Amino acid sequence: MTQFIDRRQNMGKKSTVNRQRFIRRYKNQIKRAVSDAIGKRSITDIDKGERISIPAKDTSEPQFHQGSGGKIERVLPGNDVFVSGDHISRPSQKEMAGGDGEASNAGSGEDDFVFQLSREEFLELYFEDLELPDLVKKELARIPTLRTVRAGVTTTGVPTNINVLRSMRQATGRRISLATPHKRQLKEQEAALLTCLAKEPKTKENNDAILALQEEILRLKKKIEKIPFIDTIDLRYNNRVRIPSPSTQAVMFCIMDVSGSMDEPKKDIAKRFFILLYLFLTKNYAKIDLVFIRHHTSAKEVSETDFFYSRETGGTVVSSALELLYQIIEQRYPADAWNIYVAQASDGDNWNADSPYCLDLLQEKIMPLLQYFAYIEIMPRHHQSLWEVYQLIHQKYPNFAMENIDTVVDIYPVFRELFKRKTA
């Protein structure tokens, strides 16, 4: 007898564990690919999966097999021209490979093993570098959260959600409405009984009427009694609906020093720094504008590509960037409508006479408008005047974070305050 089973509802994903094992085993290769990918990506699409390719030789599962050479005999189908005894010149290696289809265009004959990393897997690997605390990782990787809010009462639900007060009120109402007609009748009958009892003399007729009335009263009383104290239709449940958590708009300013001293590795660290802030913002705001400001002696608003990939030389005047920042905020991002975040990366160079002006600018004009200002100085050795000035601001404003950075691992502390506030 044949049995039929519908397995479609069963959890698929039987291979999930095996997939994780695979990723675990090739973590190094995959991480390298993730790193490369981040270099190529724009900040705004960091939050996606990635195609990873691993050299076939690394993932092969070796077994004993024949090498080429020796005497090989084969039976083949579809003979069209040969008769026995024919000699055929040996096809060259290239032609032989061609016969196997397009698999080996590259010539090597071994294709890389290519597969797609999911968004979660990608971020997981990416965060690993930055040494983020787990709670923060979770916060960043999560899909926009839903908030559960009360939404009145409903007639269906689970027992834990029963609203006792409303259910009892409902029951009372039902009891009243169902019992009222009977109660009215009961009153009438009782009144009739009283008059009957009062009547003299006691005739047989009268006695019969009394008995009938008594019976009727008993019947009505029973009926009223039978109305249930509480019934399933009375039950009311608290209703909760999930709505997306309130999200508003934010603008993120990326400010970077592009003077000659900022080389590629420093820019790479800066990029990761910006990405982290961006990811944080995407989780909390529905709409995010990115503004890129680069500066040397003068500041300019540029596109992302220009921001990361073009290089200029010259001295450094930080205040120029801060001035531009203030201008843009004034013109386009009024502080009451936008949440404003600023991330600044620099190697700490500044024209000495400029630093006090920066202090003024930040304290007087900019800081009151901002949600958060994060500054990293990618300079392992000595600090210059800018650092000292910024330290003054750091002491005054809790939403001003600064850190001296050597490697990517040091990035996270800059955001510690930021994440603490959100995750607490």
Added chain:
Amino acid sequence: MKRKPLSTGAEWTFELIAAYDKELARLAKDFKLDTYPNQLEVITAEQMMDSYASVGMPIGYNHWSFGKHFVGVEQRYQRGQMGLAYELVINSNPCIAYLMEENTMAMQALVIAHACYGHNSFFKNNYLFKMWTSADAIIDYLVFAKNYVAECEERYGIDEVENVLDACHALMNYGVDRYKHPTPLSIQEEKIRQQNRAMYLQTQVNELWRTIPVGKTSPSEQEKNRYPSEPQENILYFIEKNAPLLEPWQREIVRIVRKIAQYFYPQGQTKVMNEGWACFWHYTLLHALYDEKLVTDEFMLEVLQNHTNVIMQPPYNSTQFNGINPYTLGYHMMQDIKRMSEYPTEEDKQWFPHLIKNHWLENLDYAMRNFKDESFIAQYLSPHLIRELKLFHLIDDDQEPELLVHAIHDERGYQTIREKLAMQYNLGHIDLDIQVHSVDLKGDRSLTLHYTQQNRVPLGSSTNDVLKHLHSLWKFPVILKTTDTNGQITAEYQYPPPPANQDQSEK
């Protein structure tokens, strides 16, 4: 008799599947097909990919290589580079067959006929499956294996277990007994045996490696006391029993891989027959349905289109050519046996006198029960079919400047082609002949394997990698010597590689 078709249109429902199955079961019974009970499971494409990745085992232990296969399949499927097989069937009792939900009704019927009556009856009756696998116990054993491996991972760490499994997988093809008959699996016995074995094996191994001096023996006597006294073909078995430093749980894992390899071994040996048999029966059963007017013309056209795709054989010079299609060869041979039984030509009478007098059902049934690919081809490949497929025999000798067409589909070539094609399906011939030769008991405990060359074919480039895996199990030096048919050693591989100064002295 005019009858209403079972269904029209492409949609399937469970009721329809049951109705088709009922009719097919009735017809199969008429054709005297003997089957296990069926269990039809409807699954999604993703679940089909899951099954693919675990090489058709419904339950498998966890290993990265399965993940790799899954990822590969998923990738190619999503890009439309490959379609999924319509069916997957498991040699178990009841026989489990998967139907994909995307298929049309006609395809579902085709799959039921192909898997539930074709493959199923083959699994139940072919002598190799009867002898080497036990359909009743396999699911239980796989569950045991999965749990055991998981337990080991918990206790000894994922990496440790992974190393052992990697090594075993590399040697999986050498984990089967080709000639010796294995005892059937039984899960209760297996559990008890496993516990006893763990203790016993350890004492055995220690005995073998005892260090108490036995006294001097002459070299000739040492030669006589070679261990093992005879070469061992089952390398994994030898490891399981003799590797000096393996922990009991590691031996058990070696055993699990070995048992699973053994379970799949008959499938590799009967690919042509098994698929041919299943194709023959889906063709025959569905035509019988059609003859009874139980299916529509559209239904039949769809079935035939798929059938034709499955048994397509591109010629040797086509870009799609990828060896001989086992479906084509098997299906045509089955049809050919039927043809020769019903309408034999003079030639057939000469070549196959034993087929002539019997009913075709008997002939087919006999062939299905008593052969494997190699012997089946050697016995039943007819000149008629050789002409039809235009088979020819090619010799590629690296000592000759050119390839030689040795035989074609003519009077002189039939016998040669039949022999050579049969040999092509002899697994003993395809899997290289590598055996455990000896263990150096008195010296460095090195393990020596011998590869006996046929036709001077050397070992491939991955040999050193495999030896590395073997070494991870044996844990003492491993040597692989290639010997030609005269017993002369022509090449030698060693892991760990011999010290550099030796290399220089050789130069």
